[in-house]
Amino acid sequence: xxxxxxxxxxxxxxxxxxxxxxxxxxxxxxxxxxxxxxxxxxxxxxxxxxxxxxxxxxxxxxxxxxxxxxxxxxxxxxxxxxxxxxxxxxxxxxxxxxxxxxxxxxxxxxxxxxxxxxxxxxxxxxxxxxxxxxxxxxxxxxxxxxxxxxxxxxxxxxxxxxxxxxxxxxxxxxxxxxxxxxxxxxxxxxxxxxxx
Numbered sequence: 022x023x024x025x026x027x028x029x030x031x032x033x034x035x036x037x038x039x040x041x042x043x044x045x046x047x048x049x050x051x052x053x054x055x056x057x058x059x060x061x062x063x064x065x066x067x068x069x070x071x072x073x074x075x076x077x078x079x080x081x082x083x084x085x086x087x088x089x090x091x092x093x094x095x096x097x098x099x100x101x102x103x104x105x106x107x108x109x110x111x112x113x114x115x116x117x118x119x120x121x122x123x124x125x126x127x128x129x130x131x132x133x134x135x136x137x138x139x140x141x142x143x144x145x146x147x148x149x150x151x152x153x154x155x156x157x158x159x160x161x162x163x164x165x166x167x168x169x170x171x172x173x174x175x176x177x178x179x180x181x182x183x184x185x186x187x188x189x190x191x192x193x194x195x196x197x198x199x200x201x202x203x204x205x206x207x208x209x210x211x212x213x214x215x216x217x
Contacts (some may be wrong), residue, residue, distance in 0.1 A: 025084075026051040026215050027072070027183050032081035034067050041067040042078070049183065054209060054216040066111075069185050072217065073108050074101035086182060102131070107176030107214075108185040113168050115160045121147070122156035125174045132179065146178045149208065166197045173208075183215045 025048030034042040042064040049055045057065045070076040072083055074091065082092040085106070090099040107128075116124055122143055129139045147153050150170040155163070160171055169189055176184055186205075190198045209216050 025049060026086060027217065028084045029068070029072060030082045030084075032068060032071055032083070033079045034064070034071055034076060035079050042071065045081075049215050049217055051215055052213045054206075057217070066187050069108070069187050069217065073106055073185055074099065074104055105182045106185055107179070107181035107183070109169075109172045109176050109187065109189040111188045111191055113172040113189070115168050115171055117159075117161045119160055120156065121152065121158050121160050121163070121171055124160045124171050125156075125178050128175060128179045134179075142178055143174075146174045149177070149212070150174045151204070165194075166201060169201060173205075177208075177212065177214070180212075181214065183217060184209070185217050 027049040029048070030046050032042050032045045033040065045064070045068055047055060047057075057068060059065055067076060071078045071091070077098060078091060078093060080093060082094075082097075083090050085104055088099075089095070089097050090104050091097060116127070119127070125143045125146060126139050129142060134142070143156070144153070147156060150173055152167065152170050152174065155167070160168065163171065172189065190201050190205075
């Protein structure tokens with residue numbers, strides 16, 4: 022055990038005969054950012070999905086805060102909602118039938134948090150990402166940058182220990198992408214979350 026906040030060891034993920042992730046290992050220290058770099062199709066998203074629990078690896082292990090959350094060899098597979106992670110998808114995955122408030126509140130609703138606490142935490146998180154006053158707006162009527170902030174707020178609202186970002190800036194124009202990079206780094210430092 023390296024003492025890392027998040028540790029992935031020898032991850033292998035195959036889809037039939039295609040090996041999407043081949044013996045990948047890394048660790049993320051608490052409060053730091055680790056970026057996976059590589060060309061399209063090299064397995065970055067699949068690796069994130071394994072860490073999040075959306076894909077089961079064929080081999081390897083993932084530990085979060087010293088607890089093994091997946092290990093095929095030891096038959097361990099903790100469900101995604103019990104891993105303490107927040108994830109922002111490349112497509113944002115904003116629910117079109119919900120307001121901004123409802124989108125951000127969803128992780129708290131499914132965890133049966135009290136309504137008064139939900140209201141307080143959602144409002145605080147919207148302020149954190151610069152969307153105070155947007156709660157009652159339909160989420161899909163927002164700009165790309167604003168939708169990205171909604172997705173980020175939804176991932177942060179329940180105070181995850183680790184934030185997984187799957188190319189969340191790739192759908193933004195170059196100017197907004199640069200601006201959001203700076204804002205993401207400031208936010209990461211402010212809330213002291215580890216980021217992969």
